[in-house]
Amino acid sequence: MLAKPGIQTISAYQGGRPVEEVQRELGLSDVIKLASNENPLGPSKRALDAMAEAVASVHHYPDGNAFYLKNAVAAFHGVGPEQLLFGNGSSEVLQILGETYIAPGDHIVYPQQSFVVYPLMAAIFDARTSTPPMRADTYDLGAIATAVTDETKLVLIANPNNPTGTYVTKTQLDAFFDAIPSSPLVVLDEAYFEYVDRDDYPDGLDYLRAGRNVIVTRTFSKAYGLAGLRVGYGIASPEVVEMMNRARPPFNVNSLAQVAALAALEDVEHVTRSREVNAAGMTYLTAALARLGVAYVPSVANFLLVHLRRDGRSVTDALTRRGVIVRPMHAYAYPQSVRVTVGTEAQNQRFIAALAEVLGEIPEAS
The missing domain is CATH 3.90.1150.10 (Aspartate Aminotransferase, domain 1)
Structure with missing residues (x-):
């Protein structure tokens, strides 16, 4: 076969x-x-303690809606819980996004030499791709904007980028959004958000609050030290999240991961x-x-x-x-x-x- x-x-x-x-x-x-x-x-000691306390209940299925974690993360970011979708790592959030929105032949744009999961995702869903080259190890947002058309379904931007560690500024990202049609869904992949210490680094959530057609992805795998538990999430409009929830596998974030992430979030x-x-x-x-x-x-x-x-x-x-x-x-x-x-x-x-x-x-x- x-x-x-x-x-x-x-x-x-x-x-x-x-x-x-x-x-x-x-x-x-x-x-x-x-x-x-x-x-x-x-990981945070609080996360370890939370898992130790919860481990006796692993014979039960986890909360498929991740109620407590979802509400805590929503409050942390100042968004509604209906805007959040959790995944087995943020890579699963991208997978669910593809399952929800990408049909064979749909057009996806992402830069060359960016997160290697992007081309894998495009191939899995038999998408057409445009992959503008990098310029001096940094995204050329002008070239990416040129590649986006009214037929583009999805644009993927990791900020900071993996593997270069470079970033695009707020001024650059503002100009990018002004230059592209409003129809494509733009993924702002912010797995390394917590490490960035630059005044001109944009918070992807500001674009969501401004009404842009975006989904911001974050993870507990990096700064929060929970890579082995696989907890990531996407923040988008309630309409996008509602559709993605239809494609989300049941019980996709395990119970220990949920309590550990909640404790880690609180351990500033x-x-x-x-x-x-x-x-x-x-x-x-x-x-x-x-x-x-x-x-x-x-x-x-x-x-x-x-x-x-x-x-x-x-x-x-x-x-x-x-x-x-x-x-x-x-x-x-x-x-x-x-x-x-x-x-x-x-x-x-x-x-x-x-x-x-x-x-x-x-x-x-x-």
Whole structure:
């Protein structure tokens, strides 16, 4: 039996290698993972305590409507609970969005070298795509706007972008919305929102409040440290959310994830500390890379795209043998680059020391 045409053209998504896999395959005991943009501080203690208290009830199905979490997040953002849809990570929110709105042949626009799930999503739903190129590792919103037509169904913009860590400003995004038709639904993917500390960075919710046709996606996987539980959400108009709920799988966010996310949301101190550790780590890493003569893309997120002038897979393999897991960027059309997550002080120092060894071991590409 043949799969759908789009499915036949893609490969399965490959995430960062798990620590346990590297330990098992290489016989290493001391391994650090800086590949998947996870919070190096881990989850909030409040989240752990909430799960411990709730674990005895896992024989019950979770609240399919995520009532308490939904109302807390709605209050946190100043929106109505009818504007929220939760998913098994924000990637599932995108999947539900596609199930709801994308028919074969529909037109989707997203930039090249953006979140790798976007082309997978387009292929799964057999959509037509326009993928304007990046300019200096940053979105060219003018080119993206030009690609949008009255027939465009969906536009996907990650801000900040993964894997570059760059962002578009409020002025740029304002001009973009003014330049495109009102009919396409624009996804503002803000997975790294909590890490950004720039005065000109736009809050996607402002566009929703202004009546723009947008859905803003956020996640508990990054700054909140709950990547293993998979909790993300979308915020849109009640009409969009109501339609998406028809396509949402039942009980898609498990009960432990719901109570942990609720507790994490309330632990402002943990998020603040996570931001501080990230800022200090970013300062250290950028200075250390500069001393090594290694180019990188300045980032407002919790990771760096590092340009090595060497095969990224070879560098990744060499670092992995030293117990440091990073992410090669071939899938993002950066074959001579890796992406490294900002870790703890000790993890960052270990990465730099290992990278210095690897750079001396692997010659630059000719």
